[in-house]
Amino acid sequence: MGQTDAGFTAIETMMVVAIAGIVAAVSVPSISGAMQQYALNGAREIVAAEIRLARFTAVSTNRTVRVRFDCPGSAQLRIVEVVGDPAVDSASDRCSETAYPFPDQDPNTDPTADGRIVYLPQGAQFETIQDLEITPRGRITPLTGCPTCAPTAPPATIAVTNGADTRTIAVSASGRVELP
Numbered sequence: 215m216g217q218t219d220a221g222f223t224a225i226e227t228m229m230v231v232a233i234a235g236i237v238a239a240v241s242v243p244s245i246s247g248a249m250q251q252y253a254l255n256g257a258r259e260i261v262a263a264e265i266r267l268a269r270f271t272a273v274s275t276n277r278t279v280r281v282r283f284d285c286p287g288s289a290q291l292r293i294v295e296v297v298g299d300p301a302v303d304s305a306s307d308r309c310s311e312t313a314y315p316f317p318d319q320d321p322n323t324d325p326t327a328d329g330r331i332v333y334l335p336q337g338a339q340f341e342t343i344q345d346l347e348i349t350p351r352g353r354i355t356p357l358t359g360c361p362t363c364a365p366t367a368p369p370a371t372i373a374v375t376n377g378a379d380t381r382t383i384a385v386s387a388s389g390r391v392e393l394p
Contacts, residue, residue, distance in 0.1 A: 250337065250376055250378065250379075251379065253335045253336070253337060253338060253376065254337075254338055254374065254375070254376045254379055254381055255381060256335055257334045257335050257338035257374045257376075257381070258374050258381040258382075258383055258393060259393070260332060260334065260335075261291065261334075261372055261374060261383055262383050262391045262393055264281060264291060264293065264329075264332055265281055265346065265354075265372075265383070265385055265391050266391055267293065267329070268280075268281045268293045268329070268346070268348050269348050269352050269354065269389045271293060271327055271329070271348075272327075272348040272349060272350055272352065273350060273351070273352045275295075275326075275327045275350075276350045277295050277296070277326075277327050277350060278295070278296040278347060278348065278349050278350060279293050279294065279295050279296060279327055279347075279348050280293070280294050280295075280296055280345055280346060280347050280348070280357070281293055281345060281346040281348070282294055282308075282309055282345050283340050283343035283344075283345060283372065284340055284343060285308075285309035285345075286307075286309035286310055286311075286331065288339060288340075289333065289334040289338060289339045289340065290309075290331055290332065290333055290334070291331075291332050291334075291340075292309045292328070292329055292330070292331050292332065293327075293328065293329030294308055294309065294314070294325065294328050294329070295324065295325035295326065295327035295328055296347065297324040297325050299324075302324070302325065309331070311330070311331055314328050315328075316328055316329060316330045316331075334374065337376045337377070338374055338375070338376050339374070339375060339376075340372065340373065340374060340375075341373040341374065341375040341380055342371060342372065342373035342382075343372060343373075344356035344357060344370045344371065344372065345357040346370055346385060348389070352388070352389045353387060353388065353389065354370065354385055354386070354387055354388075354389050355387070356369075356370030356385070369384050369385055369386045369387065370384070370385040371383070371384055371385075372385070381393075382394055
């Protein structure tokens with residue numbers, strides 16, 4: 215009986231490692247791009263869900279609310295109740311959870327329907343914003359970006375970007391939220 219050699223030579227092993235390295239180098243950029251697109255789509259879904267939640271909050275509590283973008287900071291949003299008092303509704307710290315905590319600590323003092331601060335995924339930010347005001351009947355009016363500004367004509371368009379790509383959310387006056 216003859217003796218057979220089992221295993222791989224050093225050259226064969228180096229060839230397999232080199233091929234694996236080339237495949238990895240080619241696939242990493244496409245995986246990275248896919249992850250960025252996934253995060254951007256996730257950011258758009260988060261914003262759409264918060265707009266729907268704000269509409270539900272307005273109708274279920276019979277109160278007018280606003281969805282404020284870049285509030286209190288960049289790439290953040292918050293649902294805030296409109297109480298009809300300009301000192302509260304236009305306060306510079308209106309989006310602050312310190313000044314207006316969530317959950318509400320005193321249900322007998324307005325505002326009582328403020329939401330939590332929502333953060334977009336890392337790398338995502340708002341490109342185009344129109345704060346939204348939602349009535350107790352579920353009607354949505356886009357604002358020009360500040361809580362005391364005049365309303366603009368619906369529909370509203372909110373754009374979320376990661377710097378390389380942009381996704382939009384369209385909101386109709388009747389409250390329909392579309393992800394085109």
